[in-house]
Amino acid sequence: MKMCVLGAGALGCAIGGVLTEDGHEVWLVNRGQAHVDAMRQAGLTLREDGKDRQVAVHAATRCQDIGGTVDLVIVLVKSFHTREAIESARCIVGPHTVVLSLQNGLGHEDVLADVVGREHVLAGKTYAGGVMLAPGQVLVGTQGKETLIGELDGALSGRVQAIAAAFNHAGLTTTVSDNILGSMWDKLLVNVATGALSGITGLPYGDLYAVPEVEACAVAAVAEAMAVAQAAGIQLATTEPRQAWVKAADGLPAAFKASMLQSLEKGSATEIDYVNGAVVRWGAKHGIPTPVNQALAACIKGIERRLPR
Numbered sequence: 001m002k003m004c005v006l007g008a009g010a011l012g013c014a015i016g017g018v019l020t021e022d023g024h025e026v027w028l029v030n031r032g033q034a035h036v037d038a039m040r041q042a043g044l045t046l047r048e049d050g051k052d053r054q055v056a057v058h059a060a061t062r063c064q065d066i067g068g069t070v071d072l073v074i075v076l077v078k079s080f081h082t083r084e085a086i087e088s089a090r091c092i093v094g095p096h097t098v099v100l101s102l103q104n105g106l107g108h109e110d111v112l113a114d115v116v117g118r119e120h121v122l123a124g125k126t127y128a129g130g131v132m133l134a135p136g137q138v139l140v141g142t143q144g145k146e147t148l149i150g151e152l153d154g155a156l157s158g159r160v161q162a163i164a165a166a167f168n169h170a171g172l173t174t175t176v177s178d179n180i181l182g183s184m185w186d187k188l189l190v191n192v193a194t195g196a197l198s199g200i201t202g203l204p205y206g207d208l209y210a211v212p213e214v215e216a217c218a219v220a221a222v223a224e225a226m227a228v229a230q231a232a233g234i235q236l237a238t239t240e241p242r243q244a245w246v247k248a249a250d251g252l253p254a255a256f257k258a259s260m261l262q263s264l265e266k267g268s269a270t271e272i273d274y275v276n277g278a279v280v281r282w283g284a285k286h287g288i289p290t291p292v293n294q295a296l297a298a299c300i301k302g303i304e305r306r307l308p309r
């Protein structure tokens with residue numbers, strides 16, 4: 001399959017790297033010249049289980065450099081860059097191209113559909129992870145981590161099954177979901193549990209999980225989000241709020257920092273509007289109060305305001 005990872009940063013390089021190793025023609029598109037130059041010169045370095053391996057990859061700063069359309073675009077820019085990124089990728093979207101977001105949070109599919117047309121768009125979420133170590137080098141956390149993908153209408157189409165088969169063959173444990181909205185909300189609950197609280201406290205997981213008041217707040221935020229999902233008719237696999245809190249730390253070391261904290265430490269904006277902010281918006285639409293998520297979002301917005309501009 002010919003693919004493009006649009007926004008090949010921490011997670012995009014982890015996923016794009018293993019797909020390349022499995023023989024796919026994968027273009028890693030990232031606007032950062034230093035990162036692209038490093039990948040072109042020395043290949044992409046994947047660090048997994050303490051060992052490094054080099055993968056020869058196609059890397060570009062612009063989709064125009066790919067030459068022609070692709071079968072699959074995997075969107076992995078941060079949420080607030082989605083529109084700009086997909087607009088720059090129109091030249092690689094042909095009549096049969098599928099566009100799949102694996103980003104955290106809610107709302108990306110509408111933005112993608114707006115630009116390329118809803119018929120091109122699949123939805124997805126992943127529990128895989130990646131950390132940028134240096135330009136051209138990423139820490140890969142894909143083994144045993146589930147990815148769920150699906151058609152927006154729940155159809156078990158040939159194209160979604162073909163993509164799942166390709167991902168599975170490459171070692172990305174992937175399931176086709178006939179309830180992708182539910183799967184997306186299950187992942188949202190995981191991010192609601194720890195994202196904002198990590199960002200506000202500045203704590204890595206080992207310390208975050210040692211504070212009972214933090215856990216109580218996380219569980220309350222997830223409970224609100226579950227009430228919103230229920231009012232919106234979303235079918236969740238999560239049956240009680242604490243599951244999301246436990247799942248958020250599954251297999252991660254004590255030193256792990258949630259992506260929201262990593263963003264703030266880099267001086268970047270966070271995806272709060274697409275995570276707790278999405279819960280607040282959906283809550284308002286369905287008449288469910290969301291004071292905990294509102295407070296968490298407000299605190300992160302305040303912290304973002306302090307960042308140097």
Ligand SMILES: NC(=O)C1=CN([C@@H]2O[C@H](COP(=O)(O)OP(=O)(O)OC[C@H]3O[C@@H](n4cnc5c(N)ncnc54)[C@H](OP(=O)(O)O)[C@@H]3O)[C@@H](O)[C@H]2O)C=CC1
Binds near residue numbers: 103
């Ligand atoms: N990292 C992880 O473990 C996980 C991440 N996710 C989700 O995946 C998404 C990506 O996260 P992550 O990989 O951590 O983020 P990164 O910031 O590491 O990667 C995104 C990259 O996309 C680049 N970019 C932004 N706009 C464009 C553009 N128009 N064209 C090309 N490149 C662009 C960014 O450049 P610049 O830095 O200049 O903005 C950045 O290098 C997020 O939604 C996140 O929530 C989900 C699960 C786990």
Ligand SMILES: CC(C)(CO)C(=O)C(=O)O
Binds near residue numbers: 195
């Ligand atoms: C790793 C995980 C699942 C939970 O912290 C995550 O998605 C994030 O940090 O954004």
